[in-house]
Amino acid sequence: MDLLRFATAGSVDDGKSTLIGRLLLDSKAIFEDQLEAVEHTSRTKGYDYTDLALLTDGLRSEREQGITIDVAYRYFATPKRKFIIADTPGHVEYTRNMVTGASTADLGLVLVDARQGLTEQSRRHAVLLSLLRVPHVVLAVNKMDLVDFDQATFDRIDEEFTAFAAKLDVPGIRVIPVSALQGDNVVDRSANMPWYEGPALLEYLESVEVLHESRDAARLPVQYVIRPKSDEHHDYRGYAGRVTGGTFRVGDEVVVLPSGQRSTVEAIDLFDKSLAEAPDRLSVTLRLADDVDVSRGDVIAPVGDAPQVVKDVSATVCWMAPEPLRVGQKLAFKHTTRTGRAIVRGLAHQLDVNTLEPVGSPEALQLNEIGEVSLRLSQQLVTDTYIDNRTTGSFILIDQASGVTVGAGLIG
Template sequence: MDLLRFATAGSVDDGKSTLIGRLLLDSKAIFEDQLEAVESTSRSKGYDYTDLALLTDGLRSEREQGITIDVAYRYFATPRRKFIIADTPGHVEYTRNMVTGASTADLGLVLVDARRGLSEQSRRHAVLLSLLGVPHIVLAVNKMDLVDYDQAVFDRIDEEFTAFAAKLDVPGISVIPVSALRGDNVVERSQHMPWYEGPALLDYLETVEVRRRSRVAARLPVQYVIRPKSQEHHDYRGYAGRVTGGAFAPGDEVVVLPSGQRSRIAGIDLFDRTLETAPDGLSVTLRLEDDIDISRGDVICAVEAAPEVTRAVEATVCWMASAPLRTGQKLAFKHTTRTGRAVVGALATQLDVNTLEPLGSPESLGLNEIGQVTLRLSQPIVTDSYADNRTTGSFILIDEATGVTVGAGLIA
């Protein structure tokens, strides 16, 4: 079975955690003791219903405030597909957490409250999903039971979102009316909305095409050089990492960057066996025919369409710290498996996340703001554009004093 990663998005109280809880419950992905604990907690709070949001909101502060703060990952499978869900926060203060959860997603599930329609945060999250290269967005119009399953309410929100989504670079847009609390159109088609002729949410998730976004040949950022010390394997040298982009096979000619040295793949190892091919997403160890000076942070690439080696990048940066990002600021960076230092050279434009329009040259970027930034790097990195490869086209910025991640960048 293939794997679909999807992330929830939307404003506070639109029902993201409840929808995920309903999806897990109705697809039989919850253990009895988990359900009993949630039912007991719901009763102790005086609820006359089971608070399914408790299945994903695990932090004490989340349960006290009734909001999602951190990203909660849940895993389940049906006979047709495996799923990894990232339940992300809706509050504007935690937009950076939403970016983290959506950065690896194949699909974004944006919820809106049918009573309120599209909010500023709904639009902001849809824009962020577009910037992150997520190829599918589903708008789940939730709480349809609270508007008496009125088709006119759904049609109005559908029309408004479809017009807004036309500005986004997202190939697949779908809109589904649901009630997470009652289970309408979540796992099974609802009898309360006979006017809706599309699939239930789970049926859509099981059948949507998972399109790999990499447009480049294979790369392997080296994470570790394996040199066993035993006599039996004293001449073994392997380069471990995760393949991104295309696939490697024994005999393929490769180039090691940034040094530019060339060789061929002698073999591909996976724990206790050898492979005939190493596809995208698989962690493997490559053996080369030649002894080359390779260390952590180097990238083994297919010779055709090799990536760029550069000490300066222009990138879209989402700033995640309370203290603003300013020109001349010095930060640590991590790109694939390579780390170094960066200096902010210029802030070209700030992005209006509601309209996708540039706002001109800002003096700084504040918390959750997004802008075009030029960085000068202390050492060369091996890059593709983010549109071509998510792994080699992205990086994070780190506060050197605290070690806290303060920014996420997408290379142009």
């Protein structure tokens, strides 16, 4: 079975956590004692229904406030596919958490309340999913039971979102009417909406195609250099990391960047066995035929299709800190397995999340704003564009004093 990673997004109280709880419950992915605990907590709160959101909202503050604050990951499987769900917050001040959850997703699930329709926050999340190159977006029009399963209400939201999504660079768009509380169109198709002829949500999640990296050129950001100290393996030198973007094979000619040294893949090790090839997303150790200088933060890539080595970067940045981002500001950055320092050289424009148009030349980026930023780095960076490789084409910005992540960058 293959694996689908998907992230939920949307405004506050749209029912994201409840929808995930319903998916887990109706697909029989939770234990009886978990359900009993949720039912007991629901009765204690005086609810006349089972609050399925409690299955994902695990922090005490989340339970007290009835909102999602941090990203909650849940795992389940059906006979057709395995799933990893990232339940992300809806509050605008937690947009950074949503970016974290969606950064590795194959699909974004945006919820809207059928009574409210599209909001600025749901549009912002759709834009972020597009910027993060999430290949599929599903709009779940939730709480259809509260509008009497009205087709006209659904059609209006469907038309509005489809027109908005036409501006986004997302290959796959699907709109599904659901009621997370009652389970309509979540796992099984609902008799309450006979006018809807499409798949139920889980049916679509089980059948949607999982798209991996768009290019064939493999990269291995080196996480660790393995040099055993035992006499038996004193000649062993391996470079451990996670393959991204393609496949390495024994015999491939490779280059180590940023140094530019060349060699050949002599062996690929996985625990106590050797492999003929290492595909995308597999963590392995490469051994090279030549004794070249390789350190943590270097990138091993094919000679014929190597990434760029740069010290100046232009990127789309989502700013995540209360204090604004300004020209001249000094920050730390982390890119794959390499860290360093950066200075903000310029702000080209800000992105209007409603029109998707660039706006002027801002003096600063405020919390949750998105803009085009140019950076000067303290050391050379081995990069692809984000559209070519989501791993080597992205980075995070870090406040040097506090160590807090304050921005996420996508290299253009």
